[in-house]
Amino acid sequence: MFTALHLAIIAPFLAAILVPFLYKWLPKIHTGWFVLIIPSILFLYFLSYIPVTSAGNSVRAVFEWVPSFDVNFVAYVDGLGLLFALLITGIGALVVLYSIYYLDKTKEALHQFYTYLLMFMGAMLGVVLSDNLIVLYTFWELTSLSSFLLIAYWYEKEKSRYGALKSMLITVFGGFSMLIGIVLIYVITGTFNISEIIASPGNLTESAYFLPAMLLILLGAFTKSAQFPFHIWLPDAMEAPTPVSAYLHSATMVKAGLYLVARLSPVFAASAEWFWLVAGFGMTTLFWGSFSAVRQTDLKGILAYSTVSQLGMILSLLGVGAAALHFDTIDDNLFTGATLAAIFHLINHATFKGSLFMMAGIVDHETGTRDIRRLGGLMTVMPITFTIAVIGGFSMAGLPPFNGFLSKELFFTSMVNITEFNLFHVDTFGVLFPIAAWTASVFTFVYSMILIFKTFGGKLKPEKLEKKPHEAPVGMLISPLILVSLVVVFGLFPNILSYSLIEPAMASIQPSLLGEGEQFYVDIYFWHGWNLPLYMTIAVVAAGSLLYLTVKKWSRVYNLFPEALSFNKIYDQTLFFTEKSSSALTGWYMRGYIRDYFLYIFSIMAAMLLFTMINKGAFALSTENTAPVSLYEIILILVLLTATVIVMFTTSRLKAIISLGVVGYSVALFFVVFRAPDLALTQLIIETVSVSLFLLCFYHLPKIAKEMQNIRFQAGNFIISIIVGTTVTLIALSVNSNQLFDSISEFFVEASYDQAGGRNMVNVILVDFRGFDTLLEILVLGIAALGIYSMIKLRLAGRNDL
Structure with a gap:
């Protein structure tokens, strides 16, 4: 419904x-x-x-x-x-x-x-x-x-x-x-x-x-x-x-x-592979994204790598949260907090990162550039945009009193708690989680400060800007202001989300932890006492501030990563190699001759069909249910074969057209003999139209060149044609001789009138049982007709260049 x-x-x-x-x-x-x-x-x-x-x-x-x-x-x-x-x-x-x-x-x-x-x-x-x-x-x-x-x-x-x-x-x-x-x-x-x-x-x-x-x-x-x-x-x-x-x-x-x-x-979370892959790739992405963001000079480039990093952080929390499934109750679980942190930061990231992207767009829109090397001093001319940047940037850096600080503290707590997990060899490698989390957070602090103060601090450089900078119109500021307002509100009053969104989401991710009538109890608050996560935050601010102030001195470390070995370069080289290889392979068999394409198609088709038939022992020949061949059918076969041979070997177009028509009309006569008048009528119409069109165009066709009149006999083509014809014949005879189930024709005999209300089975099949097929065929013809009409119309309008 x-x-x-x-x-x-x-x-x-x-x-x-x-x-x-x-x-x-x-x-x-x-x-x-x-x-x-x-x-x-x-x-x-x-x-x-x-x-x-x-x-x-x-x-x-x-x-x-x-x-x-x-x-x-x-x-x-x-x-x-x-x-x-x-x-x-x-x-x-x-x-x-x-x-x-x-x-x-x-x-x-x-x-x-x-x-x-x-x-x-x-x-x-x-x-x-x-x-x-x-x-x-x-x-x-x-x-x-x-x-x-x-x-x-x-x-x-x-x-x-x-x-x-x-x-x-x-x-x-x-x-x-x-x-x-x-x-x-x-x-x-x-x-x-x-x-x-x-x-x-x-x-x-x-x-x-x-x-x-x-x-x-x-x-x-x-x-x-x-x-x-x-x-x-x-x-x-x-x-x-x-x-x-x-x-x-x-x-x-x-x-x-x-x-x-x-x-x-x-x-999947009950497996060790899930834990290590999700948490491991998340932590790697978190670190590499934050480390790479510092070297960017484009505002959106910084935010892009920042997004990569933050996504890795959320993924690592979901991986660590998988450990929760190895406990029986919520009360004894150290790792439900990781899932809580993942959901909460998912919301927080949407608020502060959305506002920061809009801030970058405003700067670009009002100054004409996003290059931080050309920006600076915008604090005084764009105060509202600066406020948006400060709130969003500080939240991204994990500073109080904004929502990013709360989810970052939960993140640190989860990374510290995972070291107490005694499954999946976490007791051996688990110490890497808080170390990687703290290191990535330091770089997060650095690029957040770069984003804010390299753009809005320092001296204004009007000579390097494409436009005279000014504050954005009110309409462009409404959306980012709403988002940074949520950053502040969710930071000061985080529990307005606890019961409405966070707890139900946690129940969806970790349903096995809840008994009958149970629910997760979420209470997010700023002060947790003097504990290790808080010390980690203080250390992040101290180390991050030092790195930000000395960024020009140590940023040369990025030169140790050569461009030739970057993942982008690997992608480009892989794509280039794929295109070149595909072009070479395609050029080898796509020679522009239809006869070559038929050669490939028919050869592979015959080989696969023959192999399958031989492998399955499917060849069979039975004349039990076959009707006798009459004299006039033999005559029709001889006429058809003779006309076919003439088409292949004649050097006269007129003879070829007439012989091709004889082939088509002979097939139509077979349909008459086999009591298929609808098919016979269709075949007669098609052959009449085809022969008529050939004859109408005959006058405009070029004469056959002498070299075309002396075409040599192609033994390879002859052999393949014999093999294909033999294969199809053998399959047809085998299918007729192996009646594994009743023919579907009996269904149409019984159902055409009762279910579709028609006595002409062929028409009923085309209109009712295969109605969509017929409809799509008509659609194809309609599209082709529209295409032809469009080309004719364009040509009549003088668009010969098309």
Whole structure:
């Protein structure tokens, strides 16, 4: 049954269809104002589910799609799905509002921008609210497609096209891998429904396919969430307009992988491989992203690597939180705090990183550059933007009293607690977790200070700016101001999220820890006493301040990482090698001659079919149910063969055309003999039209060259043609001789009149039983007709250059 929840998921797609018409019909109004209605209404709609999920309940609605394959559009809202839905729609509404003032309606193709943006929004809602893995995968790939279009929005720029292609190749590669993992899960469990898989994880963990399925699923999650070493696509995606960066790459798309890891944690988290892969790759990404961000000179470049780092931090927390499944109760569990930190920082990151991306866009919009080497001294001319940068940057650095400080403290606490875990050899390598966390946090502090003070501190450099700097218009400031206000509110009053969003999300990720009527108790507060996490924070500020003040002296360390060995260079070289190899291979067999292509096709086809038939012992010959061959049938066969031979060996076009017509009419006569008048009529019409067209064009055809009249006999072609003909004949005879089951023709004899109401079986099959096939054939013919009409019209209009 199609419900309001299904409609909420597809509403952005429906709205995307209307956007081009609104853009055309109402050119004086910015299209964004119409688009803003969709995420705003959806955000309010999803808010209505908070009482349901807070009470520990969920909503499930099923719309049958392909029930025979267990593929149904199952919309599912629980604590985790609702959290992401609110982020997608809430941040989406703010991004649309911001884009109204950021994108000039007179210069930009707004209908394309908002169409792509709504497509992406709908795809993300489909990912986080689908209980069926195949449906989830469908929306997953739609996010890759729509993000490709958004990143390449300014397609005239080479860097935009490059970034879009890189993101597409990496994320789609991961998506295909994930699809294989999904199929393996289905093979093990017999279902695609996530809730059913979570309810019986034992069937999965005991299978030999468990580890391959887990690795393939994680590959999809890591590529989508820009985890090391797949993170390289995210910085290049910054060539997209800033509203796209603020939406896709801080709050939504890059967190799809985190959502997948969180959603499937109840299934995979009991294994050591899951713990080490998720936590290990998360910590590696956290460190490498923060370390790489310091060397960037572009504001969005800094934020891009910062996003990579923060995503790694959340992923590592989800990995550490997997240890919680090895405890029986909540009270004895040290690691539920890691899951709490992951969810809380997921929210916090969306607020401060979204505001910082918008801040970068404002600086670029009002100064004409994002290069921090040309910026400086903007504090006095852009005070509101500076305030946004300070609040967002300090929160990202983990400083009080902002929300980033609270989630960072929870992060440190989780990394310290994991050293007490006595499974998976954590007692040996667990000390690396707090060390890596502290080191990455130091670099996080450094790039946060660079972002703020290199942009707004120091002296103003008007001669290096393309525009005279000034404060942004009020409309462009509303969205980032709302986000930094949330940074402050969630920092001072964090528990307003505890019962409404965080606890239900934790229950979705770690349901096995809850008994009947139990729930997680979340209480987030600033002061935890003088403990190790607080000392780590003080040390971060001290070391980070020292590194920031001396950055010019020690930044030469980045020169130790040669460009030739960078992951971007490896990607470029791999792509170059693939293109060259593909071009060479294609050039070897794509020679521009259709006869060569037929040679390849027929040779491989005959070889595979013959091998299969021989290997399976499928050859058989039985004349038990065959009718006798009459004299006139023999005559027709001789006529057909004679005409065929003439077509092959004649040097006269006229003879070839006439002989080809004889072949077609002979086949039509066979249909008459075999009592298939519809087929005979179709064949006669086709042959008549074909022969007529050949004869009409005959006058304009060039004369056959003398060298073409003396074509040598091609023994290879003759042998292949004999083999193909023999293969097809043997298969036809074998099929007729091996009646493994009753022919489907009896079904059509019995059902044509009773079920379809027609006595002409051929017509009934074409119109009813194969109605979609016939409809699509008509559609193809219609498209071809439109194409021919368009070419003729363009030529008549004088567009000969086309």
